[in-house]
Amino acid sequence: MNYSSENTLLYVENLSVAYGDKTIIKDINLVEKDTIRTGEVTGQVIAVVGRSGTGKSTFFKALTGLVKPTSGKVLIADTATTNAENDAKEVHEGDIGFVDQKYTLFRNKTVYEALMFALRKKEISKEAKNEQILTYLKEWGLEKAKDQYPCELSGGQRQRTAIIEQIFSSGHYMVLDEPFSGLDVGNIEDVKKAFKLITESHEYNTIIYSTHDIELAVELADSIYIIGYPEVDGKKMTYGSIVKHFDMKEIGLAWKEFGLGHLDIVKQIKAIMLQS
Numbered sequence: 651m652n653y654s655s656e657n658t659l660l661y662v663e664n665l666s667v668a669y670g671d672k673t674i675i676k677d678i679n680l681v682e683k684d685t686i687r688t689g690e691v692t693g694q695v696i697a698v699v700g701r702s703g704t705g706k707s708t709f710f711k712a713l714t715g716l717v718k719p720t721s722g723k724v725l726i727a728d729t730a731t732t733n734a735e736n737d738a739k740e741v742h743e744g745d746i747g748f749v750d751q752k753y754t755l756f757r758n759k760t761v762y763e764a765l766m767f768a769l770r771k772k773e774i775s776k777e778a779k780n781e782q783i784l785t786y787l788k789e790w791g792l793e794k795a796k797d798q799y800p801c802e803l804s805g806g807q808r809q810r811t812a813i814i815e816q817i818f819s820s821g822h823y824m825v826l827d828e829p830f831s832g833l834d835v836g837n838i839e840d841v842k843k844a845f846k847l848i849t850e851s852h853e854y855n856t857i858i859y860s861t862h863d864i865e866l867a868v869e870l871a872d873s874i875y876i877i878g879y880p881e882v883d884g885k886k887m888t889y890g891s892i893v894k895h896f897d898m899k900e901i902g903l904a905w906k907e908f909g910l911g912h913l914d915i916v917k918q919i920k921a922i923m924l925q926s
């Protein structure tokens with residue numbers, strides 16, 4: 651094995667959410683550990699797939715602290731403490747960046763202004779903020795969009811601006827609800843590049859995203875969770891839970907070009923999704 655798994659980055663235990671008396675997701679359990687590879691900075695990429703309505707967005711809202719779970723807990727590494735490696739804390743709203751399907755940029759702010767606003771709580775000088783914004787705009791291919799308003803941006807540019815905004819205002823964790831939907835092939839490549847920039851810039855950076863494009867899940871993720879309606883005692887439940895986990899690192903397909911092995915996992919995932 652060319653990697654090791656060390657400190658826990660994300661710990662979800664018996665997470666359940668109900669709206670009124672309708673249980674939407676139940677008993678979600680998962681543990682994601684920091685993956686260490688010699689000579690590489692390896693942030694984590696976790697994909698969540700599942701049929702429409704099985705509760706992916708609800709799971710994300712609970713993960714990011716936007717909805718209060720009915721039971722269970724979510725812990726993330728407390729990277730703010732000096733002893734970051736071993737400390738875990740319960741997640742609170744704002745700890746994890748969240749770009750959902752309805753994410754809107756400020757209509758009356760340019761890309762630059764919006765990013766400056768996202769940095770407002772950071773205790774660094776105005777010059778340092780300016781420098782940070784310019785560096786990101788360059789790395790993320792948004793230099794030309796710097797002084798443009800959201801209505802003048804392409805879907806991909808808007809998506810990347812939203813992701814940077816969230817990176818600036820939260821920590822190492824980023825939840826993206828269907829970041830590839832509605833994008834053309836070029837924009838998809840741009841967001842893929844953005845994933846790479848995030849995971850290569852810090853060991854603890856963790857992207858958790860949902861997608862209906864199973865190929866993109868298998869191509870990009872180190873870990874894939876399928877949310878579906880589980881079967882208990884031969885009876886299909888009406889709430890969502892994790893019905894299968896593929897650890898692409900363990901299978902030996904992480905950090906590799908998409909090939910036949912990946913295609914086989916795509917087939918398996920689609921078959922499981924159709925059953926659940």
Ligand SMILES: Nc1ncnc2c1ncn2[C@@H]1O[C@H](COP(=O)(O)OP(=O)(O)OP(=O)(O)O)[C@@H](O)[C@H]1O
Pocket residue numbers: 669674700701702703704705706707708709
């Ligand atoms: N605020 C809410 N109040 C009541 N029910 C809700 C609420 N939000 C979502 N639901 C219900 O919870 C279920 C799961 O919805 P959710 O949006 O989490 O699914 P999803 O897997 O993300 O779907 P999609 O892939 O279509 O985005 C659906 O039946 C939905 O109608």
